[in-house]
Amino acid sequence: MDLPGRKKKILQAIIRTYLETGEPVGSRTISKYTDLHLSSATIRNEMSDLEEMGLIVQPHTSAGRIPTDRGYRMYVDELLEGKNQEVEEMKSLLLEHEDHLENLLKQAAKLLANNTNYASLISMPTISGNKIKFIQLSQVDRNHILAVIVIEGNLVRNSMIEVDEALDSEALLKLNMLLNSALDGLAVENISLGLIAAIKKQAGIHSELVSHVMDAAAEAIRTDGRPEIYTSGADNIFKYPELAEQSMASQIIGDFEEKKVLGNIVQNTLADSGGKEGIQVYIGDEVPASARGMEECSVVTTTYDLGGGMKGTIGIVGPKRMDYDKVVDALKTVMHQLEDYYKK
Amino acid sequence: MDLPGRKKKILQAIIRTYLETGEPVGSRTISKYTDLHLSSATIRNEMSDLEEMGLIVQPHTSAGRIPTDRGYRMYVDELLEGKNQEVEEMKSLLLEHEDHLENLLKQAAKLLANNTNYASLISMPTISGNKIKFIQLSQVDRNHILAVIVIEGNLVRNSMIEVDEALDSEALLKLNMLLNSALDGLAVENISLGLIAAIKKQAGIHSELVSHVMDAAAEAIRTDGRPEIYTSGADNIFKYPELAEQSMASQIIGDFEEKKVLGNIVQNTLADSGGKEGIQVYIGDEVPASARGMEECSVVTTTYDLGGGMKGTIGIVGPKRMDYDKVVDALKTVMHQLEDYYKK
DNA sequence: GTTAGCACTCAAACGGTATGAGTGCTAACA
DNA sequence: TGTTAGCACTCATACCGTTTGAGTGCTAAC
Numbered sequence: 001m002d003l004p005g006r007k008k009k010i011l012q013a014i015i016r017t018y019l020e021t022g023e024p025v026g027s028r029t030i031s032k033y034t035d036l037h038l039s040s041a042t043i044r045n046e047m048s049d050l051e052e053m054g055l056i057v058q059p060h061t062s063a064g065r066i067p068t069d070r071g072y073r074m075y076v077d078e079l080l081e082g083k084n085q086e087v088e089e090m091k092s093l094l095l096e097h098e099d100h101l102e103n104l105l106k107q108a109a110k111l112l113a114n115n116t117n118y119a120s121l122i123s124m125p126t127i128s129g130n131k132i133k134f135i136q137l138s139q140v141d142r143n144h145i146l147a148v149i150v151i152e153g154n155l156v157r158n159s160m161i162e163v164d165e166a167l168d169s170e171a172l173l174k175l176n177m178l179l180n181s182a183l184d185g186l187a188v189e190n191i192s193l194g195l196i197a198a199i200k201k202q203a204g205i206h207s208e209l210v211s212h213v214m215d216a217a218a219e220a221i222r223t224d225g226r227p228e229i230y231t232s233g234a235d236n237i238f239k240y241p242e243l244a245e246q247s248m249a250s251q252i253i254g255d256f257e258e259k260k261v262l263g264n265i266v267q268n269t270l271a272d273s274g275g276k277e278g279i280q281v282y283i284g285d286e287v288p289a290s291a292r293g294m295e296e297c298s299v300v301t302t303t304y305d306l307g308g309g310m311k312g313t314i315g316i317v318g319p320k321r322m323d324y325d326k327v328v329d330a331l332k333t334v335m336h337q338l339e340d341y342y343k344k
Numbered sequence: 345m346d347l348p349g350r351k352k353k354i355l356q357a358i359i360r361t362y363l364e365t366g367e368p369v370g371s372r373t374i375s376k377y378t379d380l381h382l383s384s385a386t387i388r389n390e391m392s393d394l395e396e397m398g399l400i401v402q403p404h405t406s407a408g409r410i411p412t413d414r415g416y417r418m419y420v421d422e423l424l425e426g427k428n429q430e431v432e433e434m435k436s437l438l439l440e441h442e443d444h445l446e447n448l449l450k451q452a453a454k455l456l457a458n459n460t461n462y463a464s465l466i467s468m469p470t471i472s473g474n475k476i477k478f479i480q481l482s483q484v485d486r487n488h489i490l491a492v493i494v495i496e497g498n499l500v501r502n503s504m505i506e507v508d509e510a511l512d513s514e515a516l517l518k519l520n521m522l523l524n525s526a527l528d529g530l531a532v533e534n535i536s537l538g539l540i541a542a543i544k545k546q547a548g549i550h551s552e553l554v555s556h557v558m559d560a561a562a563e564a565i566r567t568d569g570r571p572e573i574y575t576s577g578a579d580n581i582f583k584y585p586e587l588a589e590q591s592m593a594s595q596i597i598g599d600f601e602e603k604k605v606l607g608n609i610v611q612n613t614l615a616d617s618g619g620k621e622g623i624q625v626y627i628g629d630e631v632p633a634s635a636r637g638m639e640e641c642s643v644v645t646t647t648y649d650l651g652g653g654m655k656g657t658i659g660i661v662g663p664k665r666m667d668y669d670k671v672v673d674a675l676k677t678v679m680h681q682l683e684d685y686y687k688k
Numbered sequence: 689g690t691t692a693g694c695a696c697t698c699a700a701a702c703g704g705t706a707t708g709a710g711t712g713c714t715a716a717c718a
Numbered sequence: 719t720g721t722t723a724g725c726a727c728t729c730a731t732a733c734c735g736t737t738t739g740a741g742t743g744c745t746a747a748c
Contacts, residue, residue: 026710039722044711062710062728133484140478140494148492148502150484156502158492235598238590246582253597254579370741383691388742406697406741691748702737711728717721 003074009034010046011055012079015067019321022241024064069284069320072298076281076324101125104341106230108314108334113233116330118318119256123266124228125304125312127151131187132217135179137209142166147213152308159216161209171206178202179213191217227312229259229266240319242296251293252317264288266313269301278302279328284320296320300327304335314338347418353378354390355399356423359411363665366585368408413628413664416642420625420668445469448685450574452658452678457577460674462662463600467610468572469648469656471495475531479523481557486510491557496652503560505553515550522546523557571656573603573610584663586640595637596661608632610657613645622646623672628664640664644671648679658682 003011013034017025027043047065050056055071058064067075105122112120131152138146145161167175182199183191196214200207234256237243243252255261268288269280282288282299300322301315314334316327347355357378361369371387391409394400399415402408411419449466456464475496482490489505511519526543527535540558544551578600581587587596599605612632613624626632626643644666645659658678660671 024710028710040710041712041722041724042720045721048712058711060729062708062730064710134482134490136480136482138478138480138492140498144498146478146492146494146500148482148490150490154484154488154504156490156504158500158502160498160500231601234601235594238594238597244590246588249593250579250582253582256601257575257578368741372741384741385691385693385743386689389690392743402742404698406699406739408741689748692746694745695743697740697742699740700738702735704734704736706733707731709728709730712726714723714725716723718719 006036007046007050008079009036010043011050011067011071012075014047014050014056014065015071015075015079018066019323022319022321024059024066026064029064067320069286072283072320073286076283080324080328102228102230104338105312106232108338109230109232112314112316112330112334113236116316116318116323116327117233117236117239118316118322118327119231119234119236119252121229121231121256121262121265121313121315121317123230123313125306125310126227126270127155127309131185132183133185135176135183135213137172137176137179137213139166139169139172145209147216149213149217157216159212161212161216163209167206167209175203175206175209179210183217226263227266229262231256231259231262237318240321242321243319248293248296252297255293256317261294265299265301265315269303269313269315270311277332279331281324298322298324300324300331302331302335304338306339350380351390351394352423353380354387355394355411355415356419358391358394358400358409359415359419359423362410363667366665368403368410370408373408411665413630416627416664417630420627424668424672446572446574448682449656450576452682453574453576456658456660456674456678457580460660460662460667460671461577461580461583462660462666462671463575463578463580463596465573465575465600465606465609465657465659465661467574467657469650469654470571470614471499471653475529476527477529479520479527479557481516481520481523481553483510483513483516489553491560493557493560501560503556505556505560507553511550511553519547519550519553523554570607571610573606575600575603575606581662584665586665587663592637592640596641599637600661605638609643609645609659613647613657613659614655621676623675625668642666642668644668644675646675646679648682650683 010030013030014025017029017033027040027047030043030047031038031040047056050071051058051065054068055074056065057068059066102124105124109120109122112122132149133152133154134148134150136148138148140146140160142165143162145163145167147159147161149157149159151157178199182195191214196211200210203210234253237249237252243249265282265288272280280299280301282301284295284298287294287297287299294317296319297317298320299315299317301313303311303313305311314331316322316331318327354374357374358369361373361377371384371391374387374391375382375384391400394415395402395409398412399418400409401412403410446468449468453464453466456466476493477496477498478492478494480492482492484490484504486509487506489507489511491503491505493501493503495501522543526539535558540555544554547554578597581593581596587593609626609632616624624643624645626645628639628642631638631641631643638661640663641661642664643659643661645657647655647657649655658675660666660675662671
């Protein structure tokens with residue numbers, strides 16, 4: 001759809017002011033707000049047209065207009081122009097020294113929420129390759145063997161395996177060598193049943209132990225399939241009346257705690273990370289994964305890439321009338337900082 | 345304070361009905377509800393007395409009475425009697441097979457929230473002894489050494505250490521033996537500076553590596569100091585009008601996401617785990633740790649003990665007019681199951 | 689000590705009346 | 719033909735007085 005310039009400007013003006021005030025905007029307001037120097041009557045005519053096109057609606061007969069989902073869509077796709085606001089502070093604020101990726105991400109989420117006044121989410125990176133780098137079995141006590149598995153990107157998983165009796169250190173050494181030489185450099189999802197059988201055979205009496213280790217490896221993927229998600233600022237939704245209403249808030253809060261819906265959003269973002277400059281904007285019903293209760297929200301996400309195939313999602317959840325410019329800027333800032341910080 | 349029997353019964357009746365309805369209860373209601381066969385006028389006189397004692401109040405002149413914090417306190421301390429409700433379902437429901445403690449706890453939290461219709465919290469157990477059971481360094485690649493530390497109770501921590509150049513396998517073996525013999529069985533908080541210096545000395549050129557390992561061990565305690573907390577059913581608060589009100593809800597949700605306040609509650613519970621049968625009830629202002637926004641809530645907690653010095657907290661957050669009987673039952677049920685399950 | 693009766697209070701619900709923001713339409717104007 | 723002023727109309731919201739009903743305190747009688 002291509003709008004004539006004037007309608008474009010008017011739509012832009014309507015949405016801009018609506019973003020600020022959250023209240024239906026009338027023709028008179030626009031008449032004064034724009035530099036078009038048109039009377040309110042003329043604006044009314046144009047508005048009438050825009051309404052016919054499905055870009056704006058009146059909540060009731062004698063009210064001003066508010067954007068529809070399609071209206072927002074057009075705004076985001078065509079009328080958005082970096083306003084270069086002061087997300088400056090973030091640039092300096094972010095990332096006091098933090099060793100653990102987990103804490104770094106939590107901090108980033110908090111920062112994002114505080115600076116935008118929306119709710120933020122951030123997922124632990126998944127590893128695309130899933131190559132196994134190192135495996136080690138250790139005897140911890142008589143009945144327990146600890147399996148440590150290091151995956152490309154230095155992610156560590158461990159699994160405590162219960163055994164009937166202790167292995168002697170020689171057998172342990174052998175098993176370790178066997179596992180390492182068989183699995184080193186292999187992508188976890190490529191481990192075939194045949195390979196497992198072969199290893200088991202070589203392991204002889206310890207075949208049961210081996211299958212436990214394989215289970216742990218499989219689990220390492222499984223937890224990557226539903227990556228950990230950290231959130232912050234869920235309470236920010238109460239700042240926006242259209243979300244603060246009980247049934248709405250209840251559902252959103254539920255989603256944020258349950259994390260199932262958020263997981264879907266993350267999956268979606270990682271899957272179709274096309275979008276303008278890698279930014280995804282979901283408006284209202286566009287929010288993926290039949291997210292009950294998210295109909296009144298917009299979700300903006302992007303993917304960060306820590307190298308080594310480690311990719312995660314950061315995102316913002318807020319009312320449809322969110323400050324898209326600011327949010328996009330903030331996301332980009334955090335994304336870049338995250339990437340720089342980790343690569344250094 | 346000791347109340348005469350009749351006043352006791354009346355107070356109990358008032359609170360009971362208020363817990364159910366959430367609305368101020370009048371004299372006529374009580375007159376019919378109790379088996380005392382007293383007229384509403386008599387009840388009114390008694391009520392007037394109870395009000396003078398600070399156990400109940402009227403929200404406004406011509407309204408019924410609602411309990412004060414002190415009223416609730418008395419109810420909980422003296423008038424509560426196990427009603428043995430149907431928390432039956434929980435007994436069968438709980439705990440489908442789960443290997444990971446983390447998942448087990450998450451599941452328990454969810455169950456608790458679903459069955460009570462309040463918000464639940466559950467903390468990862470802290471380890472009181474903190475005895476080190478096993479340490480192992482492994483060369484993962486040229487520049488990384490993985491330190492795995494197993495603590496009594498089979499909790500595993502790992503820390504990736506960056507090094508300038510690879511150690512030969514003999515040196516690694518030596519270091520491992522050195523660390524194990526020096527630290528095995530030692531409580532982490534008992535590691536003295538002197539001991540560290542001694543180990544460093546013996547480690548010779550690898551002293552730097554050793555200090556990294558010690559840091560990781562220290563970190564293992566640190567994260568235990570602020571244990572992970574899982575929550576569920578925070579959205580349940582919207583079921584209770586007195587909590588669903590915006591400013592209130594916003595703060596509670598904030599607390600649940602931030603987890604700082606919850607952490608204080610957990611600390612508190614672990615500290616003074618006295619209480620009737622180990623159950624702690626905090627009513628309104630009694631909630632520990634200057635919990636902003638929790639004034640309208642009651643918090644019921646207890647401590648679970650997985651053996652081996654591993655203790656954690658489970659709790660329920662709800663409106664003051666919560667069904668204390670049911671909540672106490674539910675907490676006990678989950679606590680016992682948790683303990684049984686883990687010990688088996 | 690208990691109860692019936694009565695006057696009184698007050699939140700909440702109800703209904704009618706402004707108020708005002710905003711519209712659509714028409715007719716005049718450039 | 720596009721723009722504008724003017725006017726009648728709509729409708730959510732606020733305001734105000736009235737009614738309703740639940741509940742109280744007090745008093746007098748049992």
